[in-house]
Amino acid sequence: MIDLTLYDPFEKMQFTDTNCFLCGTIITTEHRAPVFAEWLQDKYNLQNKELLLLDKSVSTFSQLSIPCCDRCHTHYLLPLEADVQQAAENGVEGLRALPPKRLFQWIGKMYYGSLINELIKEANPLVMPEYAVSEDPKMLGKFRSFYQVLQSLRVPMEFxxxxxxxxxxxxxxxxxxxxxxxxxxxxxxxxxxxxxxxxxxxxxxxxxxxxxxxxxxxxxxxxxxxxxxxxxxxxxxxxxxxxxxxxxxxxxxxxxxxxxxxxxxxxxxxxxxxxxxxxxxxxxxxxxxxxxxxxxxxxxxxxxxxxxxxxxxxxxxxxxxxxxxxxxxxxx
Structure with missing residues (x-):
């Protein structure tokens, strides 16, 4: 039987390094997945390129990762990245031929991966952001709605x-x-x-x-x-x-x-x-x-x-x- 239960980390603000970002499973801090896929980093030599986060800390493309259980990584993220990598090899036409829902999931995974890092960092920031995401109910409601449709990556879903x-x-x-x-x-x-x-x-x-x-x-x-x-x-x-x-x-x-x-x-x-x-x-x-x-x-x-x-x-x-x-x- 297919599990059609959605996970909602916003209910208990469950943004930690020990909960899988996609299903909520308890994991160890070693269970990580790159926000930006390895094929993307390798193709464009991004590993050491810097990214400035909201709390003014600096990360790199290779360092930016998200807590992810083995099952979600193997069954959902890797096939997604393989689909986009294959499409991208054929340029504009390849990407246009990819189902739009698949591109939405790919973009959503990178966007949400960046967001998760911000939410985790806000618990112990280098410099407190001027506008803390976790303290804005309207923004949290918006992110919660987005996460609901991003669950299409894990739970079979038709829009x-x-x-x-x-x-x-x-x-x-x-x-x-x-x-x-x-x-x-x-x-x-x-x-x-x-x-x-x-x-x-x-x-x-x-x-x-x-x-x-x-x-x-x-x-x-x-x-x-x-x-x-x-x-x-x-x-x-x-x-x-x-x-x-x-x-x-x-x-x-x-x-x-x-x-x-x-x-x-x-x-x-x-x-x-x-x-x-x-x-x-x-x-x-x-x-x-x-x-x-x-x-x-x-x-x-x-x-x-x-x-x-x-x-x-x-x-x-x-x-x-x-x-x-x-x-x-x-x-x-």
Whole structure:
């Protein structure tokens, strides 16, 4: 008989090095799984690349790991990584051919792995974070909802007519691309991006695809175009900012389970009657987000907002059509 019982670590705030992150089984501190898979570290030589955590401590890609029992590691994580590794070997087309639910699980595992490290560290931080995740009931509720759908990695689960995220898979032109790997995440807005060679994945978790629909035209005109790295940076800024102003948290409901069922079916509901889906767009806040993404090109907020009615764009021309770009030359 298939066990369809979900694990909920948030009920007792069970975030320790001795509970498997995926099923809650009691384990020893030696039972760990890498947040970033070994194939990813090997392919892009990430082992000693540094990561700054919220408590200001520094980790590396190879050091960042999560408590994980042997069963979950063997039966769920390794097959997931094998699927994504095989897809990534075929670039953009390979990743687009992978079931979106599988990519959601892969991204979710890395995102949640980073979150778990933050929650464990908050029990004994190097420097207390300005905004402790474990002390914010709203954020904990959001993470709890996310963990419910991430359990699809362990418990057979069907999402009925929705995917719990917005996924964008983009192609990066090789001409001025000198970063084979790039990773960014934003814990509170649940935004994520990872670049694997010429393929870039940008994702907003726990929005049920709403941001993908909201940015439909932008996605449509960029989906089959090779983007200059600066265009990819702008695309990420638009997605990350949309996640920043996204103001609702979906609720998920498990349909009653019958004795013969071999999987769970989840429905979803978003309260768009009493709540606005997005907070108002603030051009200055967006410009600040874009400035952060454009740091490698030293483009400042004043330049972005030179025409406040139409902020600087490398993707769209004045008529909102795609602007092909092979080379970037900064205007003096």
């Amino acid at each position: 009925h007519d929705f995917l719990p995220c917005s996924l964008f898979i983009l192609e990066v032109a090789p001409t001025e691309d000198n970063l084979p790997f790039e990773y960014q995440d934003e814990l509170t807005t649940m935004s994520f991006s990872v670049k694997l060679g010429s393929a870039a994945i940008v994702c907003t978790l726990l929005d049920n695809g709403i941001i993908r629909r909201a940015l439909g035209k932008l996605h449509q005109i960029t989906e089959n175009k090779p983007l200059h790295p600066i265009q990819l940076a702008e695309f990420k800024a638009r997605v990350f900012y949309a996640a920043y102003i996204f103001s609702v948290v979906p609720e998920y409901f498990i349909r009653p389970v019958k004795p013969e069922d071999d999987h769970l079916v989840l429905d979803t509901l978003i309260d768009d009657v009493t709540n606005e889906i997005f907070n108002p767009w603030d051009m200055t806040a967006y410009a600040h987000m874009l400035e952060e993404m454009l740091k490698p090109w030293s483009i400042r907020e004043t330049e972005i907002l030179q025409n406040p009615a139409q902020p600087l764009s490398f993707i769209l021309d004045a008529d909102n059509n795609f602007k092909p770009m092979e080379h970037f030359a900064k205007q003096v």
